Amino acid sequence: MNSGHDLGGQMAFGPVVPEPNEPVFHDDWEKRVLAINVAAGAMGAWTIDEIRHHRESLPPAQYLSSSYYEIWLAALDKVLLKHGFLTSEELLSGKPAPERREPKRVLKGEEVATVLRRGFPYEREAKAPARFAIGDSVRTIVMHPQHHTRLPRYARGKQGVIERVVGCHVFPDTGSQGLPETAQWLYTVVFTGRELWGRDGDPNSTVSIEAWESYLEPA
Amino acid sequence: MSGHHHDHDHHHDNHFTAIEARVKALETLMVEKGYVEPAALDAIVETYETRVGPRNGARVVAKAWTDPAFAERLKADGTAAVAELGYGGRGGEHIVACFNTPEQHNLIVCTLCSCYPWPVLGLPPVWYKSPPYRAKAVIDPRGTLADFGVTLPEGQRIRVWDSTAETRFIVIPMRPAGTEGWSEEKLAEIVTRDSMIGTGLPSLEAQS
Numbered sequence: 433m434n435s436g437h438d439l440g441g442q443m444a445f446g447p448v449v450p451e452p453n454e455p456v457f458h459d460d461w462e463k464r465v466l467a468i469n470v471a472a473g474a475m476g477a478w479t480i481d482e483i484r485h486h487r488e489s490l491p492p493a494q495y496l497s498s499s500y501y502e503i504w505l506a507a508l509d510k511v512l513l514k515h516g517f518l519t520s521e522e523l524l525s526g527k528p529a530p531e532r533r534e535p536k537r538v539l540k541g542e543e544v545a546t547v548l549r550r551g552f553p554y555e556r557e558a559k560a561p562a563r564f565a566i567g568d569s570v571r572t573i574v575m576h577p578q579h580h581t582r583l584p585r586y587a588r589g590k591q592g593v594i595e596r597v598v599g600c601h602v603f604p605d606t607g608s609q610g611l612p613e614t615a616q617w618l619y620t621v622v623f624t625g626r627e628l629w630g631r632d633g634d635p636n637s638t639v640s641i642e643a644w645e646s647y648l649e650p651a
Numbered sequence: 652m653s654g655h656h657h658d659h660d661h662h663h664d665n666h667f668t669a670i671e672a673r674v675k676a677l678e679t680l681m682v683e684k685g686y687v688e689p690a691a692l693d694a695i696v697e698t699y700e701t702r703v704g705p706r707n708g709a710r711v712v713a714k715a716w717t718d719p720a721f722a723e724r725l726k727a728d729g730t731a732a733v734a735e736l737g738y739g740g741r742g743g744e745h746i747v748a749c750f751n752t753p754e755q756h757n758l759i760v761c762t763l764c765s766c767y768p769w770p771v772l773g774l775p776p777v778w779y780k781s782p783p784y785r786a787k788a789v790i791d792p793r794g795t796l797a798d799f800g801v802t803l804p805e806g807q808r809i810r811v812w813d814s815t816a817e818t819r820f821i822v823i824p825m826r827p828a829g830t831e832g833w834s835e836e837k838l839a840e841i842v843t844r845d846s847m848i849g850t851g852l853p854s855l856e857a858q859s
Contacts, residue, residue, distance in 0.1 A: 440762035440813065441790040445783040448798040450845075454776050456700055461674040466699065466774070467692035468674075468681060470741075475686060480817075484764060500765055500780040505674065518680060526676035528683045541690025548698060551740035551770075554817040582815045584762050586789060598745070598818055618816055629790055637809040639789050642816035 433485070434576055436492030440586040441629070462501045469504050474539035474547065477515045481608035485580035486510040556615035558600035563645055564619060568594045571651035572621070572643060580608035583647045587639075590627050591651045595640065596620040603644055617645040704773035707738050708821055709842035711771055712853075713835045715748070716826040725823070726750060733771055742769025743819045747812075749849075750823045755808045758795070758849035759820045760788035766814035768821050772847060779848065789813060799850045822849040829855060 457463050473483065486507035488495075495503060512518045516533045539547060564570060574589040575581070582604050598618040606614055622640045625633030667675065681687045711733055715722040725732035729746035733739055739746070746768060749757035761767065762785045767775035778784050787795045792809040796802070803809070812820045824846040830838060845851025 437763055439782050439785040440788075442782070442786040445786050448778050448781075448784045448787065448795060448850075450776065450778050450799060450850075456704070456774055458777075459671075461671045463696040463700070464674050464678050464692065467695040468678060468687060470695050471687040471691050472681065474691075487764070496782060500777070502670065505670070505677070508677070517684070517686060522680055523677070526679060528680050532684045532686075535686055538686065538688060539691045541688055541694050544691050544694035544698065547741075548695070548703075549740040551742070551744040553744045555745065582763060584813065584815065586762075587813075598816070601745075601816060604816075618818075620818075622810075632790070634791070634793055634809065636806070637792050637811065639811040639813060641813045642818050644816075 433488055433578060433580060434585060435488050436490070436495035437488040438585050440584045465501045465505050465508070469508055470548075471539045472508060472512065472517075474537065475517075475535035476537055477517070477535065478511050478610075479602075479607045479613075480552070481580055481602075481604035482610060483507055483511050484604075485608040486514075488580060554602045555599045556602060556613075558615075558617065562597050562600075562617040562619075564594045564597070564617075564648065564650075566594055566597065569651045570594060570619075570621060570643075570648040572647050573649060577605065579605060581605045583643065584641065586628060587623065587641050587643075590623050592621040592623040592627065592640075594619050595622045598642060601644070603646075605644075605646075619643050619645070619648065621648065699769075699774050703770060705771075705844035705847065706839070707736070707773075708768070708771035708844070708847045709839040710736055710835075711738070711748075711821065712823055712842045712847065713839035715750075715823050716830075716838055717835050722750075722823075729821070738770040740770055742767065743771060745816075745818045746771070747818055747820050748823050749810070749812060749820050751825045751849075753804075753807065753825070755810050756803050756849065757820075757822045758788060758792055758809055758811045759814065759822060760785060760811060761814040762786075762789055763813075763815060766817075766819060768819035771821050772844060776844070796850065799845065801850065801852060822847050824853050827853050827855060 487503050490506055522529055571591045572588055600615045601618040603614045603616045620640050621643045622638050625637040626635055682689055715725050725748045729748040733746055751757055765775055765780040789811050792811050841853045843851050846853045
């Protein structure tokens with residue numbers, strides 16, 4: 433989706449302004465949003481790619497004027513509604529209705545350390561050999577899907593070189609739509625600054641993306 | 652960017668801001684409906700406030716500086732090497748270490764969202780998640796470094812790593828001159844968070 437989140441190469445945001453001695457959280461509510469996001473995700477009803485889609489499909493004006501935890505909160509509301517865990521009446525009133533959806537699992541306090549340490553690995557067994565090898569010249573496809581994708585606009589239709597074959601990884605474009613999980617070979621693809629940005633590119637810089645196999649064609 | 656709400660220091664008198672009220676309502680609903688456990692929420696916050704942060708990454712870098720065999724393992728398989736120190740898991744299931752060299756400086760970004768190597772660097776700073784950095788790093792990496800007061804030697808190439816998949820990157824900066832004979836612990840103290848993102852360099856006096 434070509435939305436406010438796809439920021440690579442956009443201009444007029446001004447300089448990066450780091451905050452000296454920045455705390456981990458700026459307010460208590462941010463801690464709670466982080467924790468609810470992790471614990472609700474552990475119910476197993478949606479994938480990381482689906483909730484990313486809910487963040488990205490916020491109207492660009494809202495996305496760009498929200499802090500990141502505000503974006504997370506807005507997406508949490510959407511995903512909880514969509515999957516029937518909460519109703520809009522409940523979100524408005526703050527009062528729970530008796531009906532509820534039974535979650536597949538509920539993360540318990542004593543499980544947190546183990547679950548976080550284990551994580552959710554995204555590599556899967558490959559069903560076919562990798563199409564590309566290290567050193568191959570490739571071109572990214574041009575597409576403008578309405579759904580979630582991890583091929584940023586600035587890197588579409590560009591020629592690059594395969595630097596690393598990462599493994600066979602869960603494919604976000606379909607998973608984000610609630611379709612059954614599939615996996616594809618994933619590659620690190622390196623582009624020159626000039627290939628990406630023409631005469632405005634830094635001639636002594638390169639940029640890499642992680643690209644799934646269906647994003648790439650031989651070049 | 653927003654993310655700072657310092658205009659409302661009224662926590663003592665039950666006046667919640669709109670967002671505080673909204674988050675409180677959501678948490679209450681989630682707990683009362685049995686979807687999340689309060690103890691789990693507290694444990695998650697505690698993990699990222701106190702246990703998982705950039706000191707983990709600094710230990711990885713210091714070990715790579717002092718133990719060449721570890722540095723080789725870290726180059727070959729970042730996930731397995733950081734696991735030797737007990738780090739890994741959520742937000743860092745697949746870790747790649749990007750070693751700076753005199754020829755190449757590495758810079759990490761996530762232009763599409765906020766991907767960041769949680770197990771070794773903790774939660775990302777606000778600027779990492781905000782539009783200026785996400786927009787500028789890929790098109791103007793040298794200008795981005797200038798925003799951090801960093802100027803690289805002429806001729807040193809910049810490699811920007813856009814975290815578009817679940818691979819997470821950590822920069823291994825070059826060990827500064829003047830640290831010969833230092834212990835791993837002492838070396839870890841000069842490894843700043845920003846030096847592991849690529850927006851800084853290890854400093855003999857600074858911390859971040």
